[in-house]
Amino acid sequence: MVVARRKLTDNKKTTRARPAKGRILDAAERLFAQHGFYGVSVRDITDAAGVDVALVSYHFGGKRELFTAVFQRRAELLNAERLEMLEGVRRAALPGVPTLEAIVNAFSYPLLERSARGGPGWKSYFALVAQVNNSPEWGPVLMTQHFDPLVERFIAVMREALPTCPAQEIYWGYQFLTGALTLTFAETGRIDKLSGGLCKSSDLDSVHERLAPFVAAGFRALCASREAAKPGGP
Amino acid sequence: MVVARRKLTDNKKTTRARPAKGRILDAAERLFAQHGFYGVSVRDITDAAGVDVALVSYHFGGKRELFTAVFQRRAELLNAERLEMLEGVRRAALPGVPTLEAIVNAFSYPLLERSARGGPGWKSYFALVAQVNNSPEWGPVLMTQHFDPLVERFIAVMREALPTCPAQEIYWGYQFLTGALTLTFAETGRIDKLSGGLCKSSDLDSVHERLAPFVAAGFRALCASREAAKPGGP
DNA sequence: GTCTATAGCTTGATAGAC
């Protein structure tokens, strides 16, 4: 009997061959990125995915769990990639320390590259991260949980590269970096309008060329103005 | 007859003397900042304000109009203050041009000062701005509408201060600045945890000391690496 | 794994009394 061949009916579940779970994740990623967690209903998602409403509960447990599943899905791969690049940069500089530009780049390039050329799923994912990072409700939970281990390693390497710089300066510098980076991912098109079309928020290659020099110079300025004033005080 | 004295009954409308419209705005500001537009119901807001549900429609027309009213309320005052500071900095430097630090400061200080010491309403407002700025749904509409006139002036002064710098570099630098600034306003507490308590996201004075040097150095680095390569190219 | 059907609530908005 024929077993490998799927029968070609026109009912809902066979209109696309891809399994429902992945299609739900993709649709949820896109819609959550656009409108946020509360701005999207489970029905919006399952309609967009072309699957039944009940499958969200079946595969994920509920809407909230779906949201965290979306957030989690790409985080692991991403962080492995960034960690590898960071350690590569560190090894390449031995017995010295890497430049600040190289460190910042290891932190941001894998993200910018995926967002630019990884496909629409990745683009949505980073827009979602941008919103979560700036949300008092979700940021402290999700960002901390999924990205802080990598960030700690990143900051440790930064401190090796700036041995005389007080730790606070590195932490504040990191906050400025992540703010600049995540707003970039939001791609709101605001810079397009402001610049009269001269800059495009979708042009992540331009961001890649500029972010590391900008941030590295910022770190140096912070450290320069502080390391002398460290011991004692006025 | 007595006309100035209000009768002291204990029904809902006189439990607080303040008019309902303002109390709705305050409650909406706080809740929208925490959970976003869709994360808050009209009832959440009126319950928190201690007024009746129907008053949102009566005073604002609907939920959406309330949201934009909240966003609009403090924008005007804020921008007037920033513009005044910007022009003051410019005049003080004549016949020369102001430092980048002074320009960035005129842009960010009025915001940081209000958020730090303006009271809880201002704090919520800036957290709301942080979310809106990073939202693909709301950012392009609300940020552009309420803040872009000032931003254009800010960028014009920046260009005066960096006459040899290509315009693109200023626009990208501005995007990094606004990203860093708005994430600061979100006060998610993430830097607190990362730094083990060494830095506090509520410590906006520390941000004030560091943001201008960081960003000014970033602008200089962008311009330095680009202005030579401006004409021609390989 | 997928679908139908439905339960039980909450939503935004408003008509009309005061």
Add this chain to the structure above:
DNA sequence: GTCTATCAAGCTATAGAC
């Protein structure tokens, strides 16, 4: 200006057939 009462529509979640 404020409140009561109510509406129709939408929401998440689930029990049970297939």
